[in-house]
Amino acid sequence: MAPRSVPSLEQALADFSPGLPFAVAFSGGADSTALLLACTRRWPGQVRAVHIHHGLQDAADAFEAHCRALCQQLSVPLAVRRVQAGHAPGQSPEDAARKARYQALAEAVQTEWPEVHDIALAQHADDQVETLLIALSRGAGLPGLASMPAHWQRMGLQWHRPFLAVPGAALREWLLSLGQSWVEDPTNTDEQFTRNRIRAQVLPVLAEALPAFRETFARSAAHAAQAQEVLNEVAAQDLAHIGVPPRIEVLQRLGRARQALVLRHWLRQHHTTTPSAAQLNELLDQLAACTTRGHRIHLKVGSGFVQRQGQHLSWQAA
Structure with missing residues (x-):
């Protein structure tokens, strides 16, 4: 052998x-x-x-x-x-x-x-x-x-x-x-x-x-990794345009999937935290509803809270 x-x-x-x-x-x-x-x-x-x-x-x-x-x-x-x-x-x-x-x-x-x-x-x-x-x-x-x-x-x-x-x-x-x-x-x-x-x-x-499952599964993982690299580049470009902290009005111009992408990137890169799928969906819903000055956002996301501060989103550790 x-x-x-x-x-x-x-x-x-x-x-x-x-x-x-x-x-x-x-x-x-x-x-x-x-x-x-x-x-x-x-x-x-x-x-x-x-x-x-x-x-x-x-x-x-x-x-x-x-x-x-x-x-x-x-x-x-x-x-x-x-x-x-x-x-x-x-x-x-x-x-x-x-x-x-x-x-x-x-x-x-x-x-x-x-x-x-x-x-x-x-x-x-x-x-x-x-x-x-x-x-x-x-x-x-x-x-x-x-x-x-x-x-x-x-x-x-x-x-x-x-x-x-x-x-x-x-x-x-x-x-x-x-x-x-x-x-x-x-x-x-x-x-x-x-x-x-x-x-x-x-x-x-x-x-x-x-x-041959080891080889074929490894190829699938490699394809996913390559696709994620491209998405990371897109997210970085979007975040550079939206700004840090993210401007709500500019975020709202993106489609929902792209909003999710850039928000994950912002939270991971700048706050070392990752939202659950449920938390991110709720945040996206709140962003869609944020059409007035008085709309409040304060949500548990990752290991802290995302909240609205004026025209921006901010994150604070719990």
Whole structure:
């Protein structure tokens, strides 16, 4: 099995061009172990590793010990950061943990190795399919259907996912062919989590019915991402014309769909918040009805409130 999987992994790395040196987010699991090992083989002496200790389960200390031992064996510098992310009302624990993890990764790299500006993450083709299916189940728009990007910028760093086209099974096959061990997170089999249910129940059925689903789903996600890029450009141009804060009269000259587009862009770019579909529809209804000086707008939108101030819309945190 291993010879079949190696080319896809090698091709993924051939298409990956990080700035050197760079860091790998290393949990100790199979996916990040494959990424760390493959990267150290391709760029010896240029790889750093960051392990995030969540403290959410009894096995966390053992994960850290495993990561320390492997990094010592590979002569890879390792930074460990401990996070305990509490979640806000309405926020899932998984989302809170994810945000805390990204923040800790960035902080570790910028503190330990100021010369490092790139971080590689080990999400693979199965993770991308799961993300797309979760987005579909929630009725997501294009940003959700675009799933996970292969490359983006955030917190002054370049983030990469070089394995998005590689099935998770191929990574494990490659590790087994090398006799390399990894740790298994027991929560990965807990089917109370949607992602785990998809992995255990849906992906095997898809593989049987649609053998090429990973590739075709990835193409659909890429098409959605391209379309969203175009919409982002349109929204930015509209917002430049409407102004910040947005002028109500100019907003009303746009069609409803374009109003929704530019309002989402304004809230995301200038206030780091995202409205629900219901909140945005109510705001659009209020805009349509805003034809007199006395019309009041004060709506819960995202994590705060959109309100009318004279001829403009403003947003305030809750």
